[in-house]
Amino acid sequence: MRTSREARTHQNRLAALAGALAVSRVSPLACWFSSMLYCFGGAVLSGIMLAEPPVAPLSNGTGVMLASIIWYLVFYCPMDVVYSCAALLPLRLVLSAMKEVTRTWKVLGGVTQAHNKYKDSLLVMIAIGWARGAGGGLISNFEQLVRGVWKPETNELLKMSYPTKVTLMGAVLFALQQTHYLPLQKHHLMLFYTIFIVVNKSRMMLTGSSSSPFAPIESALYKTLFSGHSPYAALTAEVRKAGTDNGTSTGTACHATTKESEKNRSPGQKNSSSPVEGEEGSLKAKEAEDSKKIN
Amino acid sequence: MRTSREARTHQNRLAALAGALAVSRVSPLACWFSSMLYCFGGAVLSGIMLAEPPVAPLSNGTGVMLASIIWYLVFYCPMDVVYSCAALLPLRLVLSAMKEVTRTWKVLGGVTQAHNKYKDSLLVMIAIGWARGAGGGLISNFEQLVRGVWKPETNELLKMSYPTKVTLMGAVLFALQQTHYLPLQKHHLMLFYTIFIVVNKSRMMLTGSSSSPFAPIESALYKTLFSGHSPYAALTAEVRKAGTDNGTSTGTACHATTKESEKNRSPGQKNSSSPVEGEEGSLKAKEAEDSKKIN
Amino acid sequence: MRTSREARTHQNRLAALAGALAVSRVSPLACWFSSMLYCFGGAVLSGIMLAEPPVAPLSNGTGVMLASIIWYLVFYCPMDVVYSCAALLPLRLVLSAMKEVTRTWKVLGGVTQAHNKYKDSLLVMIAIGWARGAGGGLISNFEQLVRGVWKPETNELLKMSYPTKVTLMGAVLFALQQTHYLPLQKHHLMLFYTIFIVVNKSRMMLTGSSSSPFAPIESALYKTLFSGHSPYAALTAEVRKAGTDNGTSTGTACHATTKESEKNRSPGQKNSSSPVEGEEGSLKAKEAEDSKKIN
DSSP, rough: OOOHHHHHHHHHHHHHHHHHHHHHHHHHHHHHHHHHHHHHHHHOOOOOOTTOOOTTTHHHHHHHHHHHHHHHHHHGGGGHHHHHHTSSSSHHHHHHHHHHHHHHHHHHHHHHHHHHSSTTTTHHHHHHHHHHHHHHHHHHHHHHHHHTOOTTOOOOTTSOOOOHHHHHHHHHHHHHTTTSSHHHHHHHHHHHHHHHHHHHHHHHHHOOOOOTTTTHHHHHHHHEEEEEEETHHHHHHHHHHHHHOTTTTTTTTHHHHHHHHHHHHHHHHHSOOOHHHHHHHHHHHHHHHHHHHHH | OHHHHHHHHHHHHHHHHHHHHHHHHHOOHHHHHHHHHHHHHHHHHHHHTTTTTTTTTHOOOHHHHHHHHHHHHHHHHHGGHHHHHHHHHHHHHHHHHHHHHHHHHHHHHHHHHHHHHHHHOHHHHHHHHHHHHHHHHHHHHHHHHTTTTOOOTTOOOSSHHHHHHHHHHHHHHHHHHHTSSOOHHHHHHHHHHHHHHHHHHHHHHHOOOOTTHHHHHHHHHHHHHHHHHSSTTHHHHHHHOOOOTTTTTSSSSHHHHHHHHHHHHHHHHHSSSOOOHHTTTHHHHHHHHHHHHHH | OOHHHHHHHHHHOOOOOOOHHHHHOOOOHHHHHHHHHHHHHHHHHHHHHTTOOOTHHHHHHHHHHHHHHHHHHHHHHHGGHHHHHTTHHHHHHHHHHHHHHHHHHHHHHHHHHHHHTTTOOOHHHHHHHHHHHHHHTHHHHHHHHHHHHHOOTOOOOOOOHHHHHHHHHHHHHHHHTTHHHHSSSSHHHHHHHHHHHHHHHHHHHHOOOOOOOOHHHHHHHHHHHHOOSSHHHHHHHHHHOOTTTTTTSSSSSHHHHHHHHHHHHHHHHHOOOOOOHHTTTTHHHHHHHHHHHOO
């Protein structure tokens, strides 16, 4: 099961690469803009959220120039030397570790920027820190649109990837530190957080596992908060009642729904310790099921 | 006809509920964010329109906390007590009436905010007042996107719902009052408008009718302004001429088109007094028809 | 080949007109809003990019009133007099020339506005000048969404139209002039640029050709920069390796890929001198091909 899913993930990644290749061939400009959105997505998104010019990253000439040169070399270098080198595991490991280090700075920058504008608002700090650190992922729907791809059925809120999760965790920690709820000094927190994300990223790359270290916590949180006894029975009952071809709704609505919701939940929890991670694609399946029930 | 449409609307509502249930199960975060966009959509939209931070609603800690608690109770309360209670008619009536009262405040707030920035511009005041009061509906395409749903063929401008219409009317009235074109005192207008929307909403909920009180006015306006004699004949004629399999275009283009446009219009006006309301889905049908004619 | 493509383009234009007609009939408000986005799209887009109120164009009462009157006359004038007149070639020629003259002013306005905020940033000036001058095209995806149309597979970055290209060129020239890299006086540059775009537009309208005057430059640039020897061989090789039903991958990956990329590139370059122009639709084809290879 796990191997087939990994193979699927690998194929998806290759399909995405192939799409990116086609775009780089058809329209270098769209390819460049999409890459820049990926690099500076956090600054663009946090700029929009704070009503500061989202065009600001372009004014940082050196940064854009550097990103553009690397973009050019990755996509158009003769003999594809640059991509081939960067794809080698040791170099990829070093580059990924460096990327994770910048994540700490981005998150901290976002939290500080929000703190300057909204002194006491923990939520705003978390939101801006998260947006700054994981912007490329959060606006992925629109980054894809630049390349002519549109996948509305998926986004980083519906199914968070590991970088998005770890950035959210960092934003929460730094915001708590900033408001002195977390009794730690800033540079200590930065050190601990950076070590954690670098070690974790390296471990994931070396073992090839995509299991999140948060899976047990997530699972516990999910079970505690979001799956009480027979949740939203009345809603589901009404949905059920609408199914006219469903002749078996004889038991009490509440009881029937409890069983049904257990049944609905079981696939996600058998296959994986984290329901959010494990329910890959089950949203679609469920919607199909629901619409079947209704029609 | 009407009953079947109402049944369809009810089924659509149930399908939407089922989708919301699936999202609340798969990703509580996406569900929460979508709910917050629904609650604070007006503030977010008017913030973007006036280049003020759209993240500002998050800084109102009490409001977000209250909305989050209610969101949590509606979706995850044990035994689904909260939703079941709120779904009872008397309580729903009270809650809806209270919601309509807040609409007055939202519209007025938007108009005042715009008046502070753009002294004399009636249009900006109307736009901001409308956006503030009906924001959740106007950004519904993007609110749906958060939940992985994408329905580009429909939006609140193409087919306005009753709340969006009544908010637009309110924004126009308050903007006229603000610029002293309407010889009424502000608190009188607020009182009259609030009574009108509360009474109207209650009437609609009690009778279960979805007929808008503006239907006659809309119909009259539409007939006067937007359906002159043989409108856009030349355009339609050109579209016609492109249809090569259409051997009957012998009459003068203008005459033929007049008849054709009458024919096109008739379904919408037979079925309903309001063409905008009644032409539900006819846009799709027309486009199919048009493309048939062309190809 | 060329004739059939032109016929297709004409049919697409008619289909778009038919869609616009349907929208103007079903929802005059959506039609009006879409038209206003088309007129003031540049101001809206550059406003968002510089964190200035995108609602500002609405505060220019005279402009909106004028645009609205023309919109009304084009869509709803009795006997369709206005559209018929405007569709006559001599009048269309004059109107188009006037539209091109305003383009100079828009681009210059955008560049100056950006220069006031970001003194030394060439990139920001180009971006804002381009957005101001070609805004309606650049946000066409969202302008279409207002009318219930969604075409994610195409946008102005993936396949630039002539007006978008000429505006980008103008933005680059005016930004270079503003930063004194271009040793020309502003009013001379304005004169030359305006004459160039007016003459070019008139030529294109009179000859009915859609060939861009930049085709040779584009082609040379593209060949020099974006199609080195065997670009991204490693990437493509990996994509190839994933294809299990492809039993012919016996040569060295690099060699095989070079040939393949040549093969992939050839259709675009045989049919047209400009690869960007000529690869119309090839993105889709390539993606289909790629996904076939992978699955």
